Amino acid sequence: MAKIICVLYDDPIDGYPKSYPRDSIPKLTVYPDGQTTPTPEAIDFKPGDLLGSVSGELGLRKFLEDLGHTLVVTSDKDGPNSVFEKELHDAEIVISQPFWPAYLTAERMAKAPKLKLALTAGIGSDHVDLQAAIDRGITVAEITYCNSISVAEHVVMMILSLVRNYIPSYQWVIKGGWNIADCVSRSYDLEGMEVGTIAAGRIGLGVLRRLKPFDVKLHYTDRHRLPAEVEKELNVTYHPDVESLIRVCDVVTINCPLHPETEHMFDDKLIGKMKRGAYLINTARGKICDRDAIARALESGQLAGYAGDVWFPQPAPQDHPWRTMPHHGMTPHVSGTSLSAQARYAAGVREVLECWFEGRPIRNEYLIVEGGKLAGTGEHSYSKGNVTKGSEEAARFKAS
Structure with a gap:
């Protein structure tokens, strides 16, 4: 069974919402270029709810625990004493967001010998050292077009x-x-x-x-x-x-x-x-x-x-x-994490995890690194290398 670490941003300062301004969000099935929206076998959340914060858990807990996996959800991601760093040593999958990124540097990957999949709940995987992922054979994926x-x-x-x-x-x-x-x-x-x-x-x-x-x-x-x-x-x-x-x-x-x-x-x-x-x-x-x-x-x-x-x-x-x-x-990094977008990227994460655990191919559009090389969207949009240098400065936010 796998251990999954999911790094999400904190809940609202006055607590997780008990109600929302709207009762529903529009349902989309296809993006402007014809790509279909995420198609997981099922979801365990209500679209329009706050899924991107720690209490929302991307709607993943029931799904993962029913399969016998261990899910650790935290917002504490920066510095050597963070929950993320302490839990990383035996994790197989790390899920993070561009809005509150768990920077997966080469040093952190070296501390996580079981790590096989780095999954972005959103788009943009630059918080992952892509060169280190290539060198270590780690798959990197994101939910392309979701937001x-x-x-x-x-x-x-x-x-x-x-x-x-x-x-x-x-x-x-x-x-x-x-x-x-x-x-x-x-x-x-x-x-x-x-x-x-x-x-x-x-x-x-x-x-x-x-x-x-x-x-x-x-x-x-x-x-x-x-x-x-x-x-x-x-x-x-x-x-x-x-x-x-x-x-x-x-x-x-x-x-x-x-x-x-x-x-x-x-x-x-x-x-x-x-x-x-x-x-x-x-x-x-x-x-x-x-x-x-x-x-x-x-x-x-x-x-x-x-x-x-x-x-x-x-x-x-x-x-x-x-x-x-x-x-x-x-503004803080909010453009891609509206409640509407969260429903899509949460469903996309579920779709990728279903494929991963069932041994089915992940959509090519979602792939950034696979098999030791840039793949899918990564091959089209990224270059080899690393842009995480300096990310340790994020720890100063917590310190201040």
Whole structure:
């Protein structure tokens, strides 16, 4: 029988919900590209419930314990004395989330000789040292597409929030003011702006489709060019590299995976080539941007605004400069863990585990590493290597 460690974020500060604002969520069976939503044999949860926190347990306990497996669920993930570290030595499967990542470094893998599967409840497996997983023959999988549209919606919300100066305007209301001039002195129309996405995969393409009705001029760059008919449908301009895109865009949204080629891509030099007063949106991964370069660009005015919900490490220490830099619209990593998305990624985790225990193949779309090499989505979207260096800093959040 297997031991499974599931690392999830903490429950709400006032306790696990006894009721919810809505009685149900829409039921989806297929994604925009034709891929079907997760199809487990059964689920032991109600879609729309809070599944991503420790009490929700991704709805897995009954399923796993009925099969005789041991499930350990914790939010204590960082540092040598964490529950995660103490339980890792005999674990066969580790389940983690991008929003509250259990960083699976090479050092941690070395302490877990029985580890065979690292499963992401969501999308984005950069919190796993993929090179170490390749070298050790560990399978890495994620629930591809489960929350891509959730993130695309969040991107559009953040673009509008920055360009229209929504957050400071809302704060004037909270403070009891009616300071219209203060609100509009940084407010513009999105209409007519040049908007570009770094990568046009499931999330990036979702963003482009949602922005087209705003009468903006769309741009993209990607290692895989979109079909000609899609470019024509969206009237989107392709750029062969990031630099040619960012030079012409008023708004840039980052939607590429984090791997060695994209780590710290947006540094002082690249940001300096953007239009002065451009807006940068990052719901991909925090480490794609140089932390201090972003803060400097906002302070100097090179960037008019920066918004995102991804940080490095996660959770970000209390003194992380993105908490206090000017003109930001940061949130904790929430874009892909709406209650709607949780129902899909919980069902996807169940589907993968059913396949694993029954000896059936995992969907190719869900695979990142298998058989000692990049596979499936991993082969299409990632590069070999490791981007977990520095993740030990996450322990400072708990310490503070």
